Amino acid sequence: MPAVDALVCFALYAANRTTTQAYRVLLEPWNLTYPQYIALVTLWADGDQTVKSLGEALQLDSGTLSPMLARMEAAGYIERSRRSDDERVVSVSLTTRGAALREELAHVPHCIAAGAGLSDADTARELIDALHQLTEAMKDLRDHPDTVLSAVGAPRHPA
Amino acid sequence: MPAVDALVCFALYAANRTTTQAYRVLLEPWNLTYPQYIALVTLWADGDQTVKSLGEALQLDSGTLSPMLARMEAAGYIERSRRSDDERVVSVSLTTRGAALREELAHVPHCIAAGAGLSDADTARELIDALHQLTEAMKDLRDHPDTVLSAVGAPRHPA
DNA sequence: GCCGATTGAGTTGTGCACAACTCAATTGTG
DNA sequence: CACAATTGAGTTGTGCACAACTCAATCGGC
Numbered sequence: 001m002p003a004v005d006a007l008v009c010f011a012l013y014a015a016n017r018t019t020t021q022a023y024r025v026l027l028e029p030w031n032l033t034y035p036q037y038i039a040l041v042t043l044w045a046d047g048d049q050t051v052k053s054l055g056e057a058l059q060l061d062s063g064t065l066s067p068m069l070a071r072m073e074a075a076g077y078i079e080r081s082r083r084s085d086d087e088r089v090v091s092v093s094l095t096t097r098g099a100a101l102r103e104e105l106a107h108v109p110h111c112i113a114a115g116a117g118l119s120d121a122d123t124a125r126e127l128i129d130a131l132h133q134l135t136e137a138m139k140d141l142r143d144h145p146d147t148v149l150s151a152v153g154a155p156r157h158p159a
Numbered sequence: 160m161p162a163v164d165a166l167v168c169f170a171l172y173a174a175n176r177t178t179t180q181a182y183r184v185l186l187e188p189w190n191l192t193y194p195q196y197i198a199l200v201t202l203w204a205d206g207d208q209t210v211k212s213l214g215e216a217l218q219l220d221s222g223t224l225s226p227m228l229a230r231m232e233a234a235g236y237i238e239r240s241r242r243s244d245d246e247r248v249v250s251v252s253l254t255t256r257g258a259a260l261r262e263e264l265a266h267v268p269h270c271i272a273a274g275a276g277l278s279d280a281d282t283a284r285e286l287i288d289a290l291h292q293l294t295e296a297m298k299d300l301r302d303h304p305d306t307v308l309s310a311v312g313a314p315r316h317p318a
Numbered sequence: 319g320c321c322g323a324t325t326g327a328g329t330t331g332t333g334c335a336c337a338a339c340t341c342a343a344t345t346g347t348g
Numbered sequence: 349c350a351c352a353a354t355t356g357a358g359t360t361g362t363g364c365a366c367a368a369c370t371c372a373a374t375c376g377g378c
Contacts, residue, residue: 003204045162115300141274
């Protein structure tokens with residue numbers, strides 16, 4: 001067994017990439033990527049978004065979203081427009097085509113759920129909770145590394 | 160709560176990125192990225208690798224590894240050399256500097272473990288197992304999408 | 319030994335992520 | 349009102365991922 005297989009982080013890294021690959025196969029006929037798909041999910045469920053609100057939902061910044069939304073607009077799935085009452089804000093909305101994808105892609109979550117081997121909703125919920133907990137813990141470490149570093153007695157710099 | 164927060168895939172996606180961000184903070188003083196770090200972990204634990212064996216361990220192909228290993232070689236952490244008995248094979252080995260990092264970076268797994276909030280080794284083991292299981296299930300879906308698609312009664316193409 | 323098939327690594331092109339930056343629009347304060 | 353600070357989106361540059369490709373080295377069957 002490779003050494004990295006004992007690490008939580010690697011299990012996470014590998015699971016994430018493999019899941020993205022499974023989505024790629026399912027979404028490829030629509031020329032959609034996984035990040036584009038979750039942007040659509042947000043638009044379907046919560047309606048029009050701004051780049052900022054979409055960024056908060058997906059935890060992505062404009063550096064990632066701007067070019068991605070441009071591609072989705074070029075594909076005809078969404079439209080972007082400056083808000084007249086605040087020209088800084090760009091409103092992102094579904095086109096008719098983009099809204100229609102909701103039906104066309106209805107099988108995707110079913111496929112993932114059926115394929116995931118998560119026996120029931122409770123098991124899925126438990127995994128989601130564990131991952132959320134880990135995410136929050138890692139945010140803490142990311143934002144306050146010095147606390148943990150000094151607790152472990154490690155230097156903040158290379159030798 | 161954003162719509163995507165109910166999805167296992169998004170919890171995975173978010174947790175993975177946040178974990179990578181935590182590693183970024185810890186590894187930044189050495190100009191290492193997380194993928195580079197796990198490559199080093201493999202070299203430290205299992206010794207010299209070929210590009211192929213490293214790819215199997217990390218589940219990455221040469222398209223990802225070749226440029227990454229080139230950067231690590233430029234940084235002085237590893238060396239690459241064609242094998243004389245089979246010129247197709249490139250052997251990847253640690254430089255003295257790269258081997259020394261094992262000590263210098265010994266605090267990293269401790270930081271992650273301390274920060275992760277995984278109360279004990281058993282909890283971590285359970286999460287790793289759940290993620291491995293999910294990974295295998297997603298590999299299956301990725302490689303045989305038609306089985307699941309027809310079970311769900313979904314078309315294989317856009318409308 | 320010859321030659322088609324396979325293997326291992328690298329290259330090219332696309333799409334995230336993300337840091338660091340720019341810039342215009344807006345807000346807050348005096 | 350003036351104007352410094354903030355906000356929201358976009359741009360630039362770097363580094364994964366990954367598909368699709370090239371190419372040389374090796375292997376297998378004959």
